Amino acid sequence: MKSRKLLMIPGPIEFEPEVLQAMGAATTSHVAPNFINSFGNSLELMRKVWQSKNGQPFIIAGSGTLAMDMAAANLIEPNDNILVISTGYFGERYANICKRYGANVTILTTDVGGVVSLETIEKELSKVNYKLLTLTHVDTSTGVLVNPEPIAKLAQKYNTLSILDGVCSVAGEEIKQDEWGIDVVLTASQKAIGVPPGLALLIASKKAIEIFKNRKTPVQNYYADFTNWLPIMQAYENRTPSYFGTPPVNLIAALEVSLQQIISEGMENRFMRHKKIATAFREAMLTLGMELLPISKNYAANTLTAVYYPKRIDANAFLKHIGNNNVIVAGGLLPSHKTQYFRVGHMGCVNNNDLIATIVAIEASLIACKYKFEIGAGIKTALNILNT
Amino acid sequence: MKSRKLLMIPGPIEFEPEVLQAMGAATTSHVAPNFINSFGNSLELMRKVWQSKNGQPFIIAGSGTLAMDMAAANLIEPNDNILVISTGYFGERYANICKRYGANVTILTTDVGGVVSLETIEKELSKVNYKLLTLTHVDTSTGVLVNPEPIAKLAQKYNTLSILDGVCSVAGEEIKQDEWGIDVVLTASQKAIGVPPGLALLIASKKAIEIFKNRKTPVQNYYADFTNWLPIMQAYENRTPSYFGTPPVNLIAALEVSLQQIISEGMENRFMRHKKIATAFREAMLTLGMELLPISKNYAANTLTAVYYPKRIDANAFLKHIGNNNVIVAGGLLPSHKTQYFRVGHMGCVNNNDLIATIVAIEASLIACKYKFEIGAGIKTALNILNT
Amino acid sequence: MKSRKLLMIPGPIEFEPEVLQAMGAATTSHVAPNFINSFGNSLELMRKVWQSKNGQPFIIAGSGTLAMDMAAANLIEPNDNILVISTGYFGERYANICKRYGANVTILTTDVGGVVSLETIEKELSKVNYKLLTLTHVDTSTGVLVNPEPIAKLAQKYNTLSILDGVCSVAGEEIKQDEWGIDVVLTASQKAIGVPPGLALLIASKKAIEIFKNRKTPVQNYYADFTNWLPIMQAYENRTPSYFGTPPVNLIAALEVSLQQIISEGMENRFMRHKKIATAFREAMLTLGMELLPISKNYAANTLTAVYYPKRIDANAFLKHIGNNNVIVAGGLLPSHKTQYFRVGHMGCVNNNDLIATIVAIEASLIACKYKFEIGAGIKTALNILNT
Amino acid sequence: MKSRKLLMIPGPIEFEPEVLQAMGAATTSHVAPNFINSFGNSLELMRKVWQSKNGQPFIIAGSGTLAMDMAAANLIEPNDNILVISTGYFGERYANICKRYGANVTILTTDVGGVVSLETIEKELSKVNYKLLTLTHVDTSTGVLVNPEPIAKLAQKYNTLSILDGVCSVAGEEIKQDEWGIDVVLTASQKAIGVPPGLALLIASKKAIEIFKNRKTPVQNYYADFTNWLPIMQAYENRTPSYFGTPPVNLIAALEVSLQQIISEGMENRFMRHKKIATAFREAMLTLGMELLPISKNYAANTLTAVYYPKRIDANAFLKHIGNNNVIVAGGLLPSHKTQYFRVGHMGCVNNNDLIATIVAIEASLIACKYKFEIGAGIKTALNILNT
Structure with missing residues (x-):
C-alpha cells in the first residue's frame, strides 16, 4: 500500500x-x-x-x-x-x-x-x-x-x-x-x-x-x-x-x-530507545530553528513530536516535498492550530535509520522551500545524540 | 494459522x-x-x-x-x-x-x-x-x-x-x-x-x-x-x-x-451459486438420514446449515473426526439446543470442492462413530445437484 | 496466481x-x-x-x-x-x-x-x-x-x-x-x-x-x-x-x-499416506472404467497417476471441464502417447479433501462429456479406501 | 528473515x-x-x-x-x-x-x-x-x-x-x-x-x-x-x-x-537515479577520508561501491557496528585484497533514505572504532549531492 x-x-x-x-x-x-x-x-x-x-x-x-x-x-x-x-x-x-x-x-x-x-x-x-x-x-x-x-x-x-x-x-x-x-x-x-x-x-x-x-x-x-x-x-x-x-x-x-x-x-530498553530517538528528533528540529508545540521539553512526548512550520513556509508544499523524499509525516490536528504545525511519529519499531531519513527529508524539504538554515545541522545534532 | x-x-x-x-x-x-x-x-x-x-x-x-x-x-x-x-x-x-x-x-x-x-x-x-x-x-x-x-x-x-x-x-x-x-x-x-x-x-x-x-x-x-x-x-x-x-x-x-x-x-450469479451449494449440502445431509434444524427447507439458509447430530452419536467425537479430516465445522450456538446440532458455513468464495470435502469428512466421521448409513450416499446426492 | x-x-x-x-x-x-x-x-x-x-x-x-x-x-x-x-x-x-x-x-x-x-x-x-x-x-x-x-x-x-x-x-x-x-x-x-x-x-x-x-x-x-x-x-x-x-x-x-x-x-507416515491416497485414486479411476497407463498396479506410482482418456472423449473438453471445477490436472507428456492420457499429481501435503475434489471434478467432467458411468462410483471407491 | x-x-x-x-x-x-x-x-x-x-x-x-x-x-x-x-x-x-x-x-x-x-x-x-x-x-x-x-x-x-x-x-x-x-x-x-x-x-x-x-x-x-x-x-x-x-x-x-x-x-530516470545515489555515496566516503578501490571515479560503478577500510580499523568490529545500526553491508571478495575493503550495494529500488541510513551507520561505526573524522561530514556531502 x-x-x-x-x-x-x-x-x-x-x-x-x-x-x-x-x-x-x-x-x-x-x-x-x-x-x-x-x-x-x-x-x-x-x-x-x-x-x-x-x-x-x-x-x-x-x-x-x-x-x-x-x-x-x-x-x-x-x-x-x-x-x-x-x-x-x-x-x-x-x-x-x-x-x-x-x-x-x-x-x-x-x-x-x-x-x-x-x-x-x-x-x-x-x-x-x-x-x-x-x-x-x-x-x-x-x-x-x-x-x-x-x-x-x-x-x-x-x-x-x-x-x-x-x-x-x-x-x-x-x-x-x-x-x-x-x-x-x-x-x-x-x-x-x-x-x-x-x-x-x-x-x-x-x-x-x-x-x-x-x-x-x-x-x-x-x-x-x-x-x-x-x-x-x-x-x-x-x-x-x-x-x-x-x-x-x-x-x-x-x-x-x-x-x-x-x-x-524489554520494557526498560524500549522506553530508553524511545527516549533517545525522541530527544534526537526534538533537538534536531530545534537546531534547524524550528519551534516545538510543547512549551517545554519536559512536556514533550517520546512517541511523537509536534513542530511548528517555520514562518513564511507553505505548509502544503513542505509536506509534499517530504513525501517526495519517501517519508510520510502528518499535518496538525488541533483545530485551533491545525495549519500551523506538523507531527512526526517515532514509536514502535522505529530505529535510528528511520529517524535520520525523516530528518533528511525535512531538511530537503526546507531547502526546497527556500528556508535558510545550515544544511545538515539537524542530522548532525541527531547523530550526536544517537551515537552517545 | x-x-x-x-x-x-x-x-x-x-x-x-x-x-x-x-x-x-x-x-x-x-x-x-x-x-x-x-x-x-x-x-x-x-x-x-x-x-x-x-x-x-x-x-x-x-x-x-x-x-x-x-x-x-x-x-x-x-x-x-x-x-x-x-x-x-x-x-x-x-x-x-x-x-x-x-x-x-x-x-x-x-x-x-x-x-x-x-x-x-x-x-x-x-x-x-x-x-x-x-x-x-x-x-x-x-x-x-x-x-x-x-x-x-x-x-x-x-x-x-x-x-x-x-x-x-x-x-x-x-x-x-x-x-x-x-x-x-x-x-x-x-x-x-x-x-x-x-x-x-x-x-x-x-x-x-x-x-x-x-x-x-x-x-x-x-x-x-x-x-x-x-x-x-x-x-x-x-x-x-x-x-x-x-x-x-x-x-x-x-x-x-x-x-x-x-x-x-455478479450478484445474481453469486446468489445462485450459494443456493445450489446450500441445496446440495442440505439434501446430502437428509440423504444420510440426518435432520435439519429449520423445520422446513423453505426456511433453510443458503449461507449456512444447522444439522442435528444423529441419535446416539457422541457430538465431541463426531466433531473431532471431522477435524481429523482437515475440515473445521462449528458446534451449536442456541443455548437451549447447543449440544444437539452442528453448523456448517457455505458462503463467500465457497466452491464445490469445499462442499464435497465437507460432506466426505462428515461421512468419514459418521463411519468412525459407527453410524449406520449407505457410504457415499451423501456425496452422490450432492453431486447430482451440483452437476445439474 | x-x-x-x-x-x-x-x-x-x-x-x-x-x-x-x-x-x-x-x-x-x-x-x-x-x-x-x-x-x-x-x-x-x-x-x-x-x-x-x-x-x-x-x-x-x-x-x-x-x-x-x-x-x-x-x-x-x-x-x-x-x-x-x-x-x-x-x-x-x-x-x-x-x-x-x-x-x-x-x-x-x-x-x-x-x-x-x-x-x-x-x-x-x-x-x-x-x-x-x-x-x-x-x-x-x-x-x-x-x-x-x-x-x-x-x-x-x-x-x-x-x-x-x-x-x-x-x-x-x-x-x-x-x-x-x-x-x-x-x-x-x-x-x-x-x-x-x-x-x-x-x-x-x-x-x-x-x-x-x-x-x-x-x-x-x-x-x-x-x-x-x-x-x-x-x-x-x-x-x-x-x-x-x-x-x-x-x-x-x-x-x-x-x-x-x-x-x-515422519517418513514412514508420509510414505503410507502417499500410498493410501494413490491407491484410492487409482481404484477410483478403475471403478469409473478408465485404464491406467502403468500396465500393472505394482508399477503404479504413489506420487502421480497417469490415466488414459476414455474412448470417444474429447481430451481438451475433458480437461477444460475439470478446470471449471476448480481443479488443475495435467495432460500427457510422453510424445508417443501424449494425446491419449492425462496425469494427476497426489504428493506432498496432498490430503483426502484434495483427492476427493479431484475425483469429483473428473466425474463431473465425464458427465459433461456424456461418458456413461455410475455417478459417484469413483468417489465411493476412494472413500472406502481412505476410510480404512 | x-x-x-x-x-x-x-x-x-x-x-x-x-x-x-x-x-x-x-x-x-x-x-x-x-x-x-x-x-x-x-x-x-x-x-x-x-x-x-x-x-x-x-x-x-x-x-x-x-x-x-x-x-x-x-x-x-x-x-x-x-x-x-x-x-x-x-x-x-x-x-x-x-x-x-x-x-x-x-x-x-x-x-x-x-x-x-x-x-x-x-x-x-x-x-x-x-x-x-x-x-x-x-x-x-x-x-x-x-x-x-x-x-x-x-x-x-x-x-x-x-x-x-x-x-x-x-x-x-x-x-x-x-x-x-x-x-x-x-x-x-x-x-x-x-x-x-x-x-x-x-x-x-x-x-x-x-x-x-x-x-x-x-x-x-x-x-x-x-x-x-x-x-x-x-x-x-x-x-x-x-x-x-x-x-x-x-x-x-x-x-x-x-x-x-x-x-x-523509465530507463533514463533509473540510470540517473543510480548515478546520483552512487555519486553521493562515493563523495561521502571520500569526505570521511576513506579511499575507493577503483583508482578513478571514472571507473566507479553506480550500482555498488568498494571502499578500503581506514588504516588501523578492525574490519570485523567495523562491520559489526554497522550491523548494530540495522544496515547490512558486505566484506571484500577479491582474494588478494579481501580483508582490506568492504562493499556497499546501491541499486534497484534503493532510495535516498536507504543511502543516508547507510552513511549514518558507517559514521556511527567509525566513531565506535575511534576513527578521527568530522562527524556528519559524510552525510552533509551526500545531502548536498542528493538535494541538487
Missing part, C-alpha cells in the same frame, strides 16, 4: 514484517485451539507490557476511541462527577464522551503546549467529590506528555478512579499500572503496540471492575459493556473458547507476535 | 488469497491518497452489493454486534416501541440491544427452526405504533432464513422503520435494499463479504438518516454515534480525508479487494 | 501456507547468520529425508533437470559405459544427458507402462563393464514406479555406480539411500519436497564423491561442477558462510520450512 | 513489497494461462530493459554464474580463441568458464581498481583472430565500471562476438544492447533487476543465435544448452506453453512485477 515509503505519522506506524505476516496468514476459527492460545497469550502479554499483574485485560475489535468509550461507559453513571485533565484534542474528546454517559464534567485545560499543574488538579479534587478523572498520557494532537504517576497518586488520595488514555503512549512511554495505581490504562493497536489499526486494548484494575460490578444503572452502550466481554476475556485467558462477538482473528494473531517482540526487547 | 484445513464454519470463512495479501500488505497512512481511494471505492462498492443507490454506507472497526448496536443506538430513543422478529440467538440479542437504548421491546418468536408468520407480524404492527422493527435475515445460530421483502413491505405499510440483520446473509442471500425498502441492512466482514473479522458494515436509508438527524435525545453510545462517522464516510466517498478514529487500514484494503471480486462475479 | 483452484499436477503442487510465507519474506544476505543457519539446517534435514547419514547433500538454484545433469556431469568421463534403465520420457532424457558427456550409453526400455525386468538388467550388467547405471524411480511422464532396491543391489554386485532420478519420488516414495546403497539420489523442489520450483537437490554417496575426486578429465559443465559447490555445501553445513554463486535465499528458507514439516510427519 | 534491517550488499538487495508478494503467492501450473502470460510478458519486458528489440531473451532457473556459463557454453567450441577483459574476480571466473569449454583464453588484466585500456584491447584484437570477447560491466568484487560501448565497437570492427557480464549492471547502468551491438548481455535476478536470487537472465543477439546454430560440436553442457531452451522461450513469448524443465513459477511472477516497475520508472 505504501511501497518503500517510510510511515512516520503518529499511527499507524511502520510494523515489523513478522507482524504483517501474521496479519496475512489464512484466518482460522475463533475457537480453534491455536487461536485460543494466541488470544490467551496476548492477554497475558498485555499484563507484562502494562506492568499490571492484577488488572483485567480486554482486547476488542474497534479503534482507540472505542477503548476510551469503553472505559467511560462502564465506569460512569448519570450525574457522576468527572474531572478531565486535557492537553489537547483527545482531552476534549474525553470530556464529550463522559458527558454522553450523563456525567457532570469539569475539564481542566491550559495553554496549547502546556500541562495542567498538579496544584490545579489537587485544588479541584479537594473541592468536589470526583468519582473519576481522566488524563491523556500523550495527546496525539499536540505531542504533549503528562506524567501520570503523581496525578494517579492524587487520585488515590482523593479516592477518585483514574483513567489513563495511553493511546499514544502504551509500549512507548513508561507505565507501571499496578505500582502507580491507575484504574484503567487504554490504548489502540496501531501506535507503539505495533499492530495495524483495528484493536481497542485496555486493562482495568480490580477496583475498576468492582465499581463496574456495583453499578446501579446498566451500561448505556451495549457493544462496550464489560458485562458482555468480561467472561470472554476470562475464558480465553483460561484457554477455553467462549463467544460474544467474533474476535478479529488476524489482528489478534498479529498482536501476539508484536507483544512478544516488545517483551523480548 | 490453519495450515491447509478447510474452514467451514459460519464465519470466519475461507478467504481468497488476494484478500489475505491485502491484509498482510504494509499499512499506509489513513490519509494517504491510495488509501483514501480504497476507502472511497469500498463505500461505492457496498452500494452495489447492497443494491442501494440512495443509502448511506458505513465502514467501522468492530464486530457484527457493533453493526447491530449502531443501527439500534442511532435510531432508537427512550420509550420507542420496537418490534423484534426473532428466529434464534441473534433475535434475542437484538431485543437486548434495543432495551439498552430505552425501547419498549416486543419480541415475536416461534418454535426453534420456524419463522414468525406474516399474519402474526401484521397483527402486531396493526396493534401498536412501532417506530422500528428488526429481523434477522439468517440467524447464524439456527440457519433459519427469513424472507425480508414482505416484512419490509409490511413495515412500510405501517410506517415502521426496518432493520435487517444481514450478518449472515449480505453477499450470500438476495437483498435489494432500495427496491425492498429496508432502512438499515447491516453485516460483518467475516461472513459472505469475505474479509477477516474486524469490520462492522451497514447502509442506512435516507429515511433512517433523517430520523436519526431529527432525534430529540443524543445517541446514548458515543463510539456508535452516526454524528461522528457520517462526515467521515461522506468525506472518503468524496475522496477527501477526514478524521474521527483511525480506520482499520488493512481490513479496508482487503474489503475493497473482496467487494470487487463479488461485483465481478 | 491460482485463486482457490486446486493444483493437482505432478509438480508444482499445492504448498503449505508456511512454505509460501517463507517464500515471500524479505530476503536477507546470503551470509547473514540466520540464513547460514537455514541453509545448514536444510542440508542436515535432507539427510534425514533421504535416509543418508553418509552422503553429501547439494542444494543448487536450478530445475530438476539440473540435478540430473549434475549427477551425470560429475560422474561421467568420456567413453564411460553407462546403462540407462528407462520407463519413459525422463529415462530417454537421461540417456541424452549421459551421451552429452561422452558416455557410451546403453538404454534398456520396455513397453509403455511397463518396467525393465531385473533379469534383463542383470544380463546387461554381466555382459558389459558399466561404470554407472541410472534409473527413474517414478517417471513423471508415465507414472511408472520402479523398485530401486534390487537394482541398487545389482549395481553393487557388478561394481557399478547407481543414480536414482527421484524427481517425482523423494519424500513421497520410500527411499533409504544408505541402506539400499544408491550413489546419487536427486530431486527437484516442486514435487513431493513441497517447495516452489527453482531448486535442484541431490545427495551423493561417499563413493560417488570419491569417484568424482579421482576424475582424469575436468567436469565438462562449469555450473554443475561439484568442485565449485562442494566447499560451499560443507561450509554452510558447518554454519560458516562461503561464496561461489548467490544461493536462492527465499527458496532455501522455504525448503527449511518444508523439510521440517516432512520430518515432523 | 531480516526484520527491518536494511540490506545494502551488492545483491540480494532490498526488494519492493509487490515483488515479495508475488514471490509468496500460491504457485500455479507452469502451463496455466495466467502464468504463460506472466512468462511471455517478462520476456517482452526484458527486451525493453535491455534495449534490445532483436535479441532472444532467456529466463532460466539458476544463479548469475549459470548465465555466464550459458553464454560461454553455447558460443564456444574447442580451440576457439577467446579474449577475457578482466577487472576482478568475475573476469577471472569468466576465463575459467571459457577454458572449461576448450577455448584458448587470453586474459587482459590491469592493476586492482583499474580498467584495461582500449588501446591494449585493440592491440590484442588486431594480433589474434578472436571469436569472442567477454567483459564485466561492473565487477561485483571491485565495483569497477567498464564502458562497454567502445569495446563492443572494437569487437565488431574485428568481427568478434561480445559478451557483457551485466550481473551487477543490468537495470542499473546504461545499456543499449542493440545500438551498441553487444551479442550477449547477461545478468541475475537479485541485483538491479530487483527479484530474489534464483534466475539467470540473458539476451542473445541474432548473430549469437546464428553462431550457436552453426556449431560444429554439441554444446558440452546439457542444462545450459540453448537447444533445449530456445523453443521454450519462443513458445512462451507466443503465449503457448511448452516444456523442457519446470520454470521457477514464483520467481518469474516476481520478475514480471519488477520489470513492470522498472519500465514505469
Whole structure:
C-alpha cells in the first residue's frame, strides 16, 4: 500500500514484517485451539507490557476511541462527577464522551503546549467529590506528555478512579499500572503496540471492575459493556473458547507476535530507545530553528513530536516535498492550530535509520522551500545524540 | 494459522488469497491518497452489493454486534416501541440491544427452526405504533432464513422503520435494499463479504438518516454515534480525508479487494451459486438420514446449515473426526439446543470442492462413530445437484 | 496466481501456507547468520529425508533437470559405459544427458507402462563393464514406479555406480539411500519436497564423491561442477558462510520450512499416506472404467497417476471441464502417447479433501462429456479406501 | 528473515513489497494461462530493459554464474580463441568458464581498481583472430565500471562476438544492447533487476543465435544448452506453453512485477537515479577520508561501491557496528585484497533514505572504532549531492 515509503505519522506506524505476516496468514476459527492460545497469550502479554499483574485485560475489535468509550461507559453513571485533565484534542474528546454517559464534567485545560499543574488538579479534587478523572498520557494532537504517576497518586488520595488514555503512549512511554495505581490504562493497536489499526486494548484494575460490578444503572452502550466481554476475556485467558462477538482473528494473531517482540526487547530498553530517538528528533528540529508545540521539553512526548512550520513556509508544499523524499509525516490536528504545525511519529519499531531519513527529508524539504538554515545541522545534532 | 484445513464454519470463512495479501500488505497512512481511494471505492462498492443507490454506507472497526448496536443506538430513543422478529440467538440479542437504548421491546418468536408468520407480524404492527422493527435475515445460530421483502413491505405499510440483520446473509442471500425498502441492512466482514473479522458494515436509508438527524435525545453510545462517522464516510466517498478514529487500514484494503471480486462475479450469479451449494449440502445431509434444524427447507439458509447430530452419536467425537479430516465445522450456538446440532458455513468464495470435502469428512466421521448409513450416499446426492 | 483452484499436477503442487510465507519474506544476505543457519539446517534435514547419514547433500538454484545433469556431469568421463534403465520420457532424457558427456550409453526400455525386468538388467550388467547405471524411480511422464532396491543391489554386485532420478519420488516414495546403497539420489523442489520450483537437490554417496575426486578429465559443465559447490555445501553445513554463486535465499528458507514439516510427519507416515491416497485414486479411476497407463498396479506410482482418456472423449473438453471445477490436472507428456492420457499429481501435503475434489471434478467432467458411468462410483471407491 | 534491517550488499538487495508478494503467492501450473502470460510478458519486458528489440531473451532457473556459463557454453567450441577483459574476480571466473569449454583464453588484466585500456584491447584484437570477447560491466568484487560501448565497437570492427557480464549492471547502468551491438548481455535476478536470487537472465543477439546454430560440436553442457531452451522461450513469448524443465513459477511472477516497475520508472530516470545515489555515496566516503578501490571515479560503478577500510580499523568490529545500526553491508571478495575493503550495494529500488541510513551507520561505526573524522561530514556531502 505504501511501497518503500517510510510511515512516520503518529499511527499507524511502520510494523515489523513478522507482524504483517501474521496479519496475512489464512484466518482460522475463533475457537480453534491455536487461536485460543494466541488470544490467551496476548492477554497475558498485555499484563507484562502494562506492568499490571492484577488488572483485567480486554482486547476488542474497534479503534482507540472505542477503548476510551469503553472505559467511560462502564465506569460512569448519570450525574457522576468527572474531572478531565486535557492537553489537547483527545482531552476534549474525553470530556464529550463522559458527558454522553450523563456525567457532570469539569475539564481542566491550559495553554496549547502546556500541562495542567498538579496544584490545579489537587485544588479541584479537594473541592468536589470526583468519582473519576481522566488524563491523556500523550495527546496525539499536540505531542504533549503528562506524567501520570503523581496525578494517579492524587487520585488515590482523593479516592477518585483514574483513567489513563495511553493511546499514544502504551509500549512507548513508561507505565507501571499496578505500582502507580491507575484504574484503567487504554490504548489502540496501531501506535507503539505495533499492530495495524483495528484493536481497542485496555486493562482495568480490580477496583475498576468492582465499581463496574456495583453499578446501579446498566451500561448505556451495549457493544462496550464489560458485562458482555468480561467472561470472554476470562475464558480465553483460561484457554477455553467462549463467544460474544467474533474476535478479529488476524489482528489478534498479529498482536501476539508484536507483544512478544516488545517483551523480548524489554520494557526498560524500549522506553530508553524511545527516549533517545525522541530527544534526537526534538533537538534536531530545534537546531534547524524550528519551534516545538510543547512549551517545554519536559512536556514533550517520546512517541511523537509536534513542530511548528517555520514562518513564511507553505505548509502544503513542505509536506509534499517530504513525501517526495519517501517519508510520510502528518499535518496538525488541533483545530485551533491545525495549519500551523506538523507531527512526526517515532514509536514502535522505529530505529535510528528511520529517524535520520525523516530528518533528511525535512531538511530537503526546507531547502526546497527556500528556508535558510545550515544544511545538515539537524542530522548532525541527531547523530550526536544517537551515537552517545 | 490453519495450515491447509478447510474452514467451514459460519464465519470466519475461507478467504481468497488476494484478500489475505491485502491484509498482510504494509499499512499506509489513513490519509494517504491510495488509501483514501480504497476507502472511497469500498463505500461505492457496498452500494452495489447492497443494491442501494440512495443509502448511506458505513465502514467501522468492530464486530457484527457493533453493526447491530449502531443501527439500534442511532435510531432508537427512550420509550420507542420496537418490534423484534426473532428466529434464534441473534433475535434475542437484538431485543437486548434495543432495551439498552430505552425501547419498549416486543419480541415475536416461534418454535426453534420456524419463522414468525406474516399474519402474526401484521397483527402486531396493526396493534401498536412501532417506530422500528428488526429481523434477522439468517440467524447464524439456527440457519433459519427469513424472507425480508414482505416484512419490509409490511413495515412500510405501517410506517415502521426496518432493520435487517444481514450478518449472515449480505453477499450470500438476495437483498435489494432500495427496491425492498429496508432502512438499515447491516453485516460483518467475516461472513459472505469475505474479509477477516474486524469490520462492522451497514447502509442506512435516507429515511433512517433523517430520523436519526431529527432525534430529540443524543445517541446514548458515543463510539456508535452516526454524528461522528457520517462526515467521515461522506468525506472518503468524496475522496477527501477526514478524521474521527483511525480506520482499520488493512481490513479496508482487503474489503475493497473482496467487494470487487463479488461485483465481478455478479450478484445474481453469486446468489445462485450459494443456493445450489446450500441445496446440495442440505439434501446430502437428509440423504444420510440426518435432520435439519429449520423445520422446513423453505426456511433453510443458503449461507449456512444447522444439522442435528444423529441419535446416539457422541457430538465431541463426531466433531473431532471431522477435524481429523482437515475440515473445521462449528458446534451449536442456541443455548437451549447447543449440544444437539452442528453448523456448517457455505458462503463467500465457497466452491464445490469445499462442499464435497465437507460432506466426505462428515461421512468419514459418521463411519468412525459407527453410524449406520449407505457410504457415499451423501456425496452422490450432492453431486447430482451440483452437476445439474 | 491460482485463486482457490486446486493444483493437482505432478509438480508444482499445492504448498503449505508456511512454505509460501517463507517464500515471500524479505530476503536477507546470503551470509547473514540466520540464513547460514537455514541453509545448514536444510542440508542436515535432507539427510534425514533421504535416509543418508553418509552422503553429501547439494542444494543448487536450478530445475530438476539440473540435478540430473549434475549427477551425470560429475560422474561421467568420456567413453564411460553407462546403462540407462528407462520407463519413459525422463529415462530417454537421461540417456541424452549421459551421451552429452561422452558416455557410451546403453538404454534398456520396455513397453509403455511397463518396467525393465531385473533379469534383463542383470544380463546387461554381466555382459558389459558399466561404470554407472541410472534409473527413474517414478517417471513423471508415465507414472511408472520402479523398485530401486534390487537394482541398487545389482549395481553393487557388478561394481557399478547407481543414480536414482527421484524427481517425482523423494519424500513421497520410500527411499533409504544408505541402506539400499544408491550413489546419487536427486530431486527437484516442486514435487513431493513441497517447495516452489527453482531448486535442484541431490545427495551423493561417499563413493560417488570419491569417484568424482579421482576424475582424469575436468567436469565438462562449469555450473554443475561439484568442485565449485562442494566447499560451499560443507561450509554452510558447518554454519560458516562461503561464496561461489548467490544461493536462492527465499527458496532455501522455504525448503527449511518444508523439510521440517516432512520430518515432523515422519517418513514412514508420509510414505503410507502417499500410498493410501494413490491407491484410492487409482481404484477410483478403475471403478469409473478408465485404464491406467502403468500396465500393472505394482508399477503404479504413489506420487502421480497417469490415466488414459476414455474412448470417444474429447481430451481438451475433458480437461477444460475439470478446470471449471476448480481443479488443475495435467495432460500427457510422453510424445508417443501424449494425446491419449492425462496425469494427476497426489504428493506432498496432498490430503483426502484434495483427492476427493479431484475425483469429483473428473466425474463431473465425464458427465459433461456424456461418458456413461455410475455417478459417484469413483468417489465411493476412494472413500472406502481412505476410510480404512 | 531480516526484520527491518536494511540490506545494502551488492545483491540480494532490498526488494519492493509487490515483488515479495508475488514471490509468496500460491504457485500455479507452469502451463496455466495466467502464468504463460506472466512468462511471455517478462520476456517482452526484458527486451525493453535491455534495449534490445532483436535479441532472444532467456529466463532460466539458476544463479548469475549459470548465465555466464550459458553464454560461454553455447558460443564456444574447442580451440576457439577467446579474449577475457578482466577487472576482478568475475573476469577471472569468466576465463575459467571459457577454458572449461576448450577455448584458448587470453586474459587482459590491469592493476586492482583499474580498467584495461582500449588501446591494449585493440592491440590484442588486431594480433589474434578472436571469436569472442567477454567483459564485466561492473565487477561485483571491485565495483569497477567498464564502458562497454567502445569495446563492443572494437569487437565488431574485428568481427568478434561480445559478451557483457551485466550481473551487477543490468537495470542499473546504461545499456543499449542493440545500438551498441553487444551479442550477449547477461545478468541475475537479485541485483538491479530487483527479484530474489534464483534466475539467470540473458539476451542473445541474432548473430549469437546464428553462431550457436552453426556449431560444429554439441554444446558440452546439457542444462545450459540453448537447444533445449530456445523453443521454450519462443513458445512462451507466443503465449503457448511448452516444456523442457519446470520454470521457477514464483520467481518469474516476481520478475514480471519488477520489470513492470522498472519500465514505469523509465530507463533514463533509473540510470540517473543510480548515478546520483552512487555519486553521493562515493563523495561521502571520500569526505570521511576513506579511499575507493577503483583508482578513478571514472571507473566507479553506480550500482555498488568498494571502499578500503581506514588504516588501523578492525574490519570485523567495523562491520559489526554497522550491523548494530540495522544496515547490512558486505566484506571484500577479491582474494588478494579481501580483508582490506568492504562493499556497499546501491541499486534497484534503493532510495535516498536507504543511502543516508547507510552513511549514518558507517559514521556511527567509525566513531565506535575511534576513527578521527568530522562527524556528519559524510552525510552533509551526500545531502548536498542528493538535494541538487
